[in-house]
Amino acid sequence: MTMRTIQRNSKGAAVEDVQKRLRVLGYSLNVDGVYLDRTQIAVSEFRRREGLPAGDFVDEACWKALVDATFTLGDRMLYLRMPYFHGRDVKCLQDILNALGFIVGEADGIFGAHTEHALRDFQASIGLVDDGVAGATTYDAIQRLRHAWEGKGAVTAAEAQAHMGFARAAGVLENAEIVFFGMDVLGREVASRAANLAQASAPFSGVTSADRLSVEPSASALMVGIGLTGSLPSRDGHVVAFGDDYAFASRVETAVEMAEGKPRRIFIELSEELPAARPDADPVRWAQHLAVAILDALCSALG
Numbered sequence: 154m155t156m157r158t159i160q161r162n163s164k165g166a167a168v169e170d171v172q173k174r175l176r177v178l179g180y181s182l183n184v185d186g187v188y189l190d191r192t193q194i195a196v197s198e199f200r201r202r203e204g205l206p207a208g209d210f211v212d213e214a215c216w217k218a219l220v221d222a223t224f225t226l227g228d229r230m231l232y233l234r235m236p237y238f239h240g241r242d243v244k245c246l247q248d249i250l251n252a253l254g255f256i257v258g259e260a261d262g263i264f265g266a267h268t269e270h271a272l273r274d275f276q277a278s279i280g281l282v283d284d285g286v287a288g289a290t291t292y293d294a295i296q297r298l299r300h301a302w303e304g305k306g307a308v309t310a311a312e313a314q315a316h317m318g319f320a321r322a323a324g325v326l327e328n329a330e331i332v333f334f335g336m337d338v339l340g341r342e343v344a345s346r347a348a349n350l351a352q353a354s355a356p357f358s359g360v361t362s363a364d365r366l367s368v369e370p371s372a373s374a375l376m377v378g379i380g381l382t383g384s385l386p387s388r389d390g391h392v393v394a395f396g397d398d399y400a401f402a403s404r405v406e407t408a409v410e411m412a413e414g415k416p417r418r419i420f421i422e423l424s425e426e427l428p429a430a431r432p433d434a435d436p437v438r439w440a441q442h443l444a445v446a447i448l449d450a451l452c453s454a455l456g
Contacts, residue, residue, distance in 0.1 A: 161193055225241065231243060232287065251308065254403025255400070280390060301407065326358035337383075339379075344444075346440055376419070382423070391420065395443065403453075405453070
């Protein structure tokens with residue numbers, strides 16, 4: 154059914170709805186249900202801003218653009234579909250994911266494959282089922298992390314580097330109780346090396362690997378499991394996909410903050426595509442590289 158065009162001298166609830174949406178977008182006009190000069194001017198400017206054909210009327214294309222522009226995060230469930238969801242709420246979600254280190258790329262307000270992938274990684278890191286659906290549970294978690302993203306732009310390489318480096322974080326290591334444990338051969342090697350690096354940087358730190366524990370870890374300990382995808386117990390734990398990208402530390406920080414339980418527990422997921430997992434790679438060099446990056450990220454998260 155074709156929408157009836159709303160234009161000058163139109164009256165009623167439809168006009169009032171248009172005026173309310175325009176006010177949300179910052180246009181100055183009364184909400185009186187009468188389509189006169191101020192409403193025409195606001196609609197003309199909105200159409201220009203949205204790249205719609207020039208005019209001072211609300212047709213179907215303009216109405217759809219108004220609806221998209223006035224969605225707020227949480228108004229609707231978002232997920233990957235065709236045609237893609239698009240609108241202000243999608244852009245808000247993208248901005249938040251970028252700020253937390255789950256890189257979407259350009260926040261263009263379109264829920265495409267990159268946004269779904271970033272959302273899945275975020276969900277896995279905070280202990281939710283990584284179904285790629287932004288619904289009530291995901292929105293609740295985002296609100297609980299408001300202090301971590303509000304007013305911040307996307308994580309940049311310079312910002313990440315400013316917080317990285319376990320060699321500069323002896324104070325963090327001395328006050329932290331971290332137990333590394335491996336879920337497979339590679340994970341155990343990386344866990345052992347991460348514990349050794351921590352001990353070398355801060356001899357009196359509370360960082361160790363599970364195979365060296367002689368007593369149960371305390372309730373305040375952070376348990377960090379490391380392993381390839383297939384060795385992890387499930388994807389509904391606090392799982393962070395390892396990456397050699399500058400935002401890895403931010404993703405770890407999110408997982409640590411949201412982890413619950415005594416002791417808290419998170420998992421670092423190593424991809425089968427990593428050079429460390431390939432038989433032709435130097436296993437010692439790559440295990441050391443992974444250990445350094447993971448310990449860096451934890452120092453940033455706990456610092």
